[in-house]
Amino acid sequence: MSRKPTREEIRRAPKVLLHDHLDGGLRPATVAELADAHGYTALPENEPEALGRWFRDASDSGSLERYLETFTHTVAVMQTADALYRVARECAEDLAADGIVYAEVRYAPEQHLVEGLSLEAVVEAVNAGFLDGGREHGVQVRSLLTAMRHQARSREIAELAVRYRDHGVAGFDIAGAEAGNPPTRHLDAFEYLQRENAHFTIHAGEAFGLPSIWQAIQWCGADRLGHGVRIIDDISEDGAKLGRLAEYVRDKRIPLEMCPTSNVQTGAARSIAAHPIGLLTRLRFRVTVNTDNRLMSGTTLSEEFTRLVEAFGYGWADLRWFTINAMKSSFLHFDERLALIDDVLKPGFAALEDRQSTV
Ligand SMILES: [Zn+2]
Numbered sequence: 001m002s003r004k005p006t007r008e009e010i011r012r013a014p015k016v017l018l019h020d021h022l023d024g025g026l027r028p029a030t031v032a033e034l035a036d037a038h039g040y041t042a043l044p045e046n047e048p049e050a051l052g053r054w055f056r057d058a059s060d061s062g063s064l065e066r067y068l069e070t071f072t073h074t075v076a077v078m079q080t081a082d083a084l085y086r087v088a089r090e091c092a093e094d095l096a097a098d099g100i101v102y103a104e105v106r107y108a109p110e111q112h113l114v115e116g117l118s119l120e121a122v123v124e125a126v127n128a129g130f131l132d133g134g135r136e137h138g139v140q141v142r143s144l145l146t147a148m149r150h151q152a153r154s155r156e157i158a159e160l161a162v163r164y165r166d167h168g169v170a171g172f173d174i175a176g177a178e179a180g181n182p183p184t185r186h187l188d189a190f191e192y193l194q195r196e197n198a199h200f201t202i203h204a205g206e207a208f209g210l211p212s213i214w215q216a217i218q219w220c221g222a223d224r225l226g227h228g229v230r231i232i233d234d235i236s237e238d239g240a241k242l243g244r245l246a247e248y249v250r251d252k253r254i255p256l257e258m259c260p261t262s263n264v265q266t267g268a269a270r271s272i273a274a275h276p277i278g279l280l281t282r283l284r285f286r287v288t289v290n291t292d293n294r295l296m297s298g299t300t301l302s303e304e305f306t307r308l309v310e311a312f313g314y315g316w317a318d319l320r321w322f323t324i325n326a327m328k329s330s331f332l333h334f335d336e337r338l339a340l341i342d343d344v345l346k347p348g349f350a351a352l353e354d355r356q357s358t359v
Pocket of ligand 1: 019021175203226292
């Protein structure tokens with residue numbers, strides 16, 4: 001009789017993270033120190049513990065717009081090459097401490113130009129932080145360059161992603177409030193990326209429904225969906241009947257970058273137990289589990305897995321399935337994905353499962 005994986009065992013399992021925002025994962029102490037060093041005086045709290053609590057509380061408000069407001073503060077302290085390097089390096093360290101072996105971390109270069117950095121300088125500072133932190137702590141971290149969906153720089157950011165694709169950048173993304181900003185506004189960027197054989201994901205189907213998902217896939221050609229939870233609107237409650245879009249997403253194995261705690265905070269799901277991830281997993285969509293914003297949600301990937309184990313009774317086979325789904329869905333090359341699956345993920349999970357069955 002196997003017992004449930006514990007939080008500590010889950011932390012030790014080799015994991016893969018595809019949807020995590022650099023500006024949503026700072027350590028509270030780093031936010032406070034960088035604000036102090038750069039003369040940023042608008043922080044709501046100055047003491048790290050109180051500041052961490054403020055971020056979580058502000059993010060619990062139930063609205064995506066309010067949630068996005070918390071980023072004003074983190075982005076404000078990430079305006080120099082040194083600050084970006086430090087945040088990226090600490091990000092790699094924190095992900096490694098959580099047992100992550102491969103991660104794609106995203107951020108919007110256009111948001112870090114306030115103090116005069118060029119787009120290239122932003123990308124190079126973050127890449128250097130990921131590289132140094134990754135080497136030091138044993139995790140591979142690649143960047144996804146995000147364009148903000150209410151801005152008009154998506155083509156420029158897409159070109160930047162292509163220019164750096166052999167130097168730490170794995171792909172492209174668009175993010176920001178979905179309502180009123182359909183992904184088709186950025187067709188030029190997506191068509192360019194397709195012509196360049198480049199990879200991209202699109203935040204779609206989080207706050208907004210099926211039309212957003214349909215556009216992201218069928219007009220823009222997204223390789224993956226950021227969140228995609230609203231695909232549930234195309235599936236009958238008992239899971240017996242799928243609409244054409246849901247069938248298409250499942251048939252084509254389009255990865256869903258699901259972020260359970262974040263979705264509960266923004267109101268995209270009522271609770272973890274009521275999160276569509278339960279049904280979508282049962283129906284064998286290409287489900288992956290992610291953190292979105294570790295600071296705002298007070299979470300880690302291990303914590304997300306632990307919450308799912310508690311809500312749905314998942315065991316090692318399910319956690320391994322989510323993890324291999326994520327590795328298969330990454331923007332690494334096929335041979336690199338396969339090597340990580342065969343040499344790191346499968347042996348890592350097998351060791352934990354064996355250990356458990358002999359206890
Ligand atoms: Zn996101």
